[in-house]
Amino acid sequence: MIKYILTSFFLLFLISSKGQLVVSQTGTVAQWVQNILTGTGVSVSNVTYTGDLQSIAKFTTGANATTLGMTDGLILCTGNATQVAGAASTFASTSTSGGSDPLLANLITFTINDAAILEFDFVPLSDTVKFKYIFGSEEYPEFSLSSFNDVFGFFISGYNPSGGMYTNQNVALLPGTSTAVSIANINNGTWGTGPCVNCSYYVNNSASPYVAYDAYTTPLYATFLVVPCFTYHIKLVIGDASDAIFDSGVFLEANSFSSNTVNLSTTTTNSIDTMAIEGCNNAIVRIQIPYITPVDKVLYYATSGDAINGVDYVYLPGTVTIPAGSDSTSILIEPIIDGINEGLEYIELFVATSSCTYDTLTIYIADNKTLECNLPSDTVLCNSDTMTINPNIVGGYLPYSYTWSTGDTTSTLLSDPSITTTYTLTITDICNTDTFDQIIIYDGSPQIVIIGDSVCSNDTAHISAV
Structure with missing residues (x-):
């Protein structure tokens, strides 16, 4: 041989x-x-x-x-x-x-x-x-x-x-x-x-x-x-x-x-960013094995980083289970909105992929950007003048949705009021955060007042504009 x-x-x-x-x-x-x-x-x-x-x-x-x-x-x-x-x-x-x-x-x-x-x-x-x-x-x-x-x-x-x-x-x-x-x-x-x-x-x-x-x-x-x-x-x-x-x-x-090894990947609940956002965008850590497990498979993990477990995000217990009959599970990381300007924070996630190996992922958490809406100053329009009301929006996360007090949902509004009118715009971003602003447009057309109700030949009439 x-x-x-x-x-x-x-x-x-x-x-x-x-x-x-x-x-x-x-x-x-x-x-x-x-x-x-x-x-x-x-x-x-x-x-x-x-x-x-x-x-x-x-x-x-x-x-x-x-x-x-x-x-x-x-x-x-x-x-x-x-x-x-x-x-x-x-x-x-x-x-x-x-x-x-x-x-x-x-x-x-x-x-x-x-x-x-x-x-x-x-x-x-x-x-x-x-x-x-x-x-x-x-x-x-x-x-x-x-x-x-x-x-x-x-x-x-x-x-x-x-x-x-x-x-x-x-x-x-x-x-x-x-x-x-x-x-x-x-x-x-x-x-x-x-x-x-x-x-x-x-x-x-x-x-x-x-x-x-x-x-x-x-x-x-x-x-x-x-x-x-x-x-x-x-x-x-x-x-x-x-x-x-x-x-x-x-x-x-x-x-x-x-062998049925663990693979990690990340995504988010919204497509607005690749990172988690306080009160808005959760991070999802997907854990996958190559083939379906016939019994529950318990995995252990640990966290570190400057984002604090249970303070900056909802508490993570350190174990997750791939249920019998499945080949995957996930860990949901939910940042807590605290109104504090902390800058960019991060979580280091360590997942035991076997009894002798582990894998790591880094998840970043951003502050929720304050959403502001500013309409132009109150304005007077005369006669048949019109005005396009164009809001200035700062912060939040795109896309925005627009709700005018008139029922319109466009990003701008054409105004041609016959009387003085107050317009209110409510802005909502993808994080479901909303804010509003108002503008008053006054009707500046002159009003004619006639004193008396008749004029005889060769008499004089007085007309006042108010």
Whole structure:
């Protein structure tokens, strides 16, 4: 058996492209694991590969995702990985230099050949690790119930949070069971016509122009509980059973090997500013994990800064819960309006993202700007004169709304009163703060008063304007 430590060994360039599935072997296995397979919340080290170099590769489907249910990742197989990128009418079958594996040999009673083994250490930052995979084979459907039942497993070693240790525990299981995923456990009978065994996980690929395997599983998840911040070891291995032909393979989705780590982001209740504002704009700290938690997940946080908890903003208790069945929650920061000119204040929020890591966010709090409305001075209009009343508004936060005593809601008002009139304008900003001002416009038109009610010929009349 040949073993390669792939921290400095570079694979030769090999690439296969048929249809939309593109398989490539450029780079090193260590690079593929670190840069393609690994997602958020885990750190990976000590990557090794044991087996024939042609049995491991990276893949992508481009714009057309075929029927796989994944667009890119790694392939671990019992033959030549580049042959997987072919129509189902082609035949992926290669005898390799890969040998047996004791863990696979413990799963079945038949000889293991062409084994391909990928191993690495990892440190999770949360209490759950999962990754997405698909198992496919040329043994489907003809040899579904025979001794030529190719086998694979994902074996975990490390601390079991329920007590004791995981020691090469297989986590490639049918969902919700302790049954290993295999050809015998997922198939539609010897000729694809039944009887059906877990057919909800079975995909007939016999007419596909993209992937050579005659059938494969639906996308499945390997999920297991861990103790955050401790080192674990995983061994991913696949082998031919009984013979060294009719290849099988496992697709591992890119960035899916991850733990349920916490990600932070901020927003505000109004779009007026990116910061919180006393009595107006609350800050919302959104806390998200990559996938839904099956139980309540309690997170701890602490605050510091020159803004005082419970004085400058509504008291924050220091814990927040992501409820079971959800993948997010939020912390609402509500600044208290105190009428004191304090200038810009800030809160430093420290959130424990795991038992060994934390993340920080800075939230700024601004004073609420005093809203003022000033109308022009009282004015006299004569005859048919008109006046546009244009207010001068200072402070507050846009947009403003306008309410005139006339019922108008425009930002200015055209005045042409026939009598002396008082106009009142109320201004309201987005913070629902309001203020008002008034203007009196006097009617300055002269009034004619006639003394007496008649004038005779050659008499004189007196007319007074008041």
